[in-house]
Amino acid sequence: MLQGFEWYVKKDEQHWRRLNGQLEKLSAIGVISIFNTPLQTKFHQFAVGEQTDLRTVLDNTWLSIQPDQAVTYVMNHDTQEGQVLSMLIVEGWFIPLAYALILLREAGYPTTGLGLAKQIADLAMARKYFAYGTQTDYFNDADAIGWARQGSSDHPEGLAVVMSNAQGGISTLTMNVGVHHAGETWSGLFGGEGAGTIAEDGSADFVAGAAKADAGQRAEFDSWDVDI
Secondary structure, three states, rough: OOOOOOOOOOOOOOHHHHHHHHHHHHOOOOOOOEEOOHHHHHHHHOOOOOOOOOOHHHOOOHHHOHHHHHHEEOOOHOOOOOOHHHHHHHHHHHHHHHHHHHOOOOOOOEEOOOOOOOHHHHHHHHHHOOOEEEEEEEEEEEOOOEEEEEEOOOOOOEEEEEEEOOOOOOOOOOEEEEEHHOOOEEOOOOOOOEEEEEOOOOOOEEEEOOOOOOOOHHHHHHHOOOOO
């Protein structure tokens, strides 16, 4: 893998759109994916309160412009103290929300690095077992956004995710996970409340990350040794 950087760009917030116009040329010389620094910048801004409207978290990011070529990350070696992006460190409370966004959605190529080891491990496990199938977004509230994954033929369990920066950190979103899940009991994947029973139309009120309560894979969530 060859990793390249471009430092001298116009300060007009249009660099990523210019890149979009050069994709064919870049692809011809072997550039097939690009680190989504604008999204990581957004994560920092939300974490420190510079931005608060979660509905805009994907706006003007490579993930929204070219999702198939976006390499997503929350923090890495460049955001450590003394490095070139050290000013963009993501504060602790927002780290699990940011990782949920890059790990549990269908778009992008997520990478994991620095952060809260146990929570990242759980989110990675949720991605492995539950983040499949049709995705429906619920980006209607400034303080809480969510999405539902209906599952696939190989991974039918499904998943619902709520991100909230509301006072107290708890918000409820009504989302639909598909009529094929009707009657199932779903519960929180990461502790706390889940959703209860899925209605006949496939909908339920979700509080955080939730999946089918009796999914066998849930037993593996405590199997990671994060102290390695």
